[in-house]
Amino acid sequence: MKKVTINSVATYAGVSKKTVSRVLNNEPNVSPATREKVLKVFKELDYTPNPIARGLARNRSFIIGCLYDNPSKSYITRVQSGALEACHKHNYNLLIHPCELRGDALIGNIENLLMTSRLDGLVLTPPFSDSVELIEFLKKKNVNYARVASAIEDDESISVRSNDEQGAFEITEHLIELGHSHIAFIKGHPDHSATEQRFSGYQRALSAHNLTFDDTLVAEGNFSYHSGADSAKAILDINPRPSAVFASNDYMAAAVLKLATQRQLKVPEDISIAGFDNAPIARHIWPGLTTIAQPVEEMTRQAVELLIEQIGGAQVQARQTTLEAKLITRESTSKP
């Protein structure tokens, strides 16, 4: 099968390359007759333009990259789904690139990514959205990027976040108002800024209600189900047992629920459990998890929209947006 290029089409149709190009891009100043003729040749020859050549000429790839290093698969799924929505709307494509935040390899890795697939822009999801090193590098390289759920504020770049601290405050307050005062907390991954913010929301709620913070009630997790299971063990062994547990995400909360159930504890009668994110698992298990709905898809969608605007050369205003998180109560929390 011979390759069909713009040249063959031009020759076959008896016009110049440039005219073919005009038809291809729906440019004006082509007579209807010529346009018709060229379009017919497109069909006849089954012509498909070469995006690489086009990209070279226009200096665009129409591909956006998405960086992540996140133990929570559902978080990634939601990020992708939001990013894809924005991409497809503007005829962009999405390239996914998981890699590790830690280690010297990061910059080299990203450099290689940029080198092997010219991306028009990059979406940074946690924990990359807070990596000063990476951001410096991208600035230096003049790469467009947008940050999702980042805590860094003093930056001119595009950033869409949600109010984690406030969300954590509200869900903790919810537990307190139900009558809990002995509330354990499971932290997230130390590299993620959300970890600190959720923790601080928890602490703020305690002190707002005159409860003293007790660090023996705090377990170190990393957002993975597995780490949640470890933390659950530690927490359920505390004596006296906490009457409620607030885990920094739903996976870890699900792990607590599972262990509690295994140990014949009734949830929420014997122990209330709250999560964060409103991941699918929160409603796939029984009892359903009380949690904070974080608008992950929406954050990413907005970030990518802004990114595409910026790539298009627009002066993006409202670069820094904060969306609200919302309390969702389900069956896993109740009065002690």
Added chain:
Amino acid sequence: MKKVTINSVATYAGVSKKTVSRVLNNEPNVSPATREKVLKVFKELDYTPNPIARGLARNRSFIIGCLYDNPSKSYITRVQSGALEACHKHNYNLLIHPCELRGDALIGNIENLLMTSRLDGLVLTPPFSDSVELIEFLKKKNVNYARVASAIEDDESISVRSNDEQGAFEITEHLIELGHSHIAFIKGHPDHSATEQRFSGYQRALSAHNLTFDDTLVAEGNFSYHSGADSAKAILDINPRPSAVFASNDYMAAAVLKLATQRQLKVPEDISIAGFDNAPIARHIWPGLTTIAQPVEEMTRQAVELLIEQIGGAQVQARQTTLEAKLITRESTSKP
């Protein structure tokens, strides 16, 4: 910031473009002194080659696309993870492209995808791996592709699958051997070939053990949690209630488990529940789900490996591989 191209490097280093290109690609026949000199200029000018130009010259993008339309998010996550592993190993990148199987838009959509981002190859996941229309189109367009978990056998193209029929047979047999004879079944999405295969494995096990197939025990699902919840309602209302349920995937099984638990049924004492896939949720809930471990990551990894080989121009042998599925017993099944 001025753009640094191969020309600037060449001028600056006092050599020809071609020599710079040689250094770039680690080609032989460059004197150590020259190589050194050029490398130094790379650093000084902070040069990054343009992958698009390279792609144009070499007719390669080093990007592979992954097509999917699957209600099970965890399935997609696993597909991606296997594909990424193979891609990164060979310095390829992965572009994800969810789209709908149904509707006339499909071919146009894929055509557009191919047009906007020249992909070196395409991974087709279910249900695309069984779409004759799509496969014909790709063949016509001379696009490299690999099929994952497809039921189509009479095709020369790369295909890696697992033995769904046998898996379904084994898990049904497992239930029968535990003593169940009144086993309900929840079908998957009608567009997926796995649906038919799992169903037929279920039927074969019944007849192998001289149990009569009863179609009032069969509910129609579509692999989504939601559809599982609907099917669960229907099944738990059957009188007499089945002593076991085999759902075509773990999400639907989880939905059955949730509803059963809500209705105060003990699992597995009152009713046994089995799933398929060994999705994360199968071990994130209590009781853990007995299921069939389908090597999704491994299938996709192998498919992409073969695809990359083929892109490289190799005559790929062993294009059609079948991996084994394995029974995993957890707490959700027991004697009736």
Added chain:
DNA sequence: TGACATTATGACACCGGTGTCACAGATCAT
């Protein structure tokens, strides 16, 4: 009808690399 604006088209350089080939100078076998 002439002066001028507008529309349709093509020639050609260019995007930033890679492949082919020619060629000068070094190395080797006879």
Added chain:
DNA sequence: ATGATCTGTGACACCGGTGTCATAATGTCA
């Protein structure tokens, strides 16, 4: 010493499109 082979290098065409500009053809208005 001489021809043959090998090594290092550059000139140049090419990949398949797009942008710029010149120019021919057509339309508009006084």
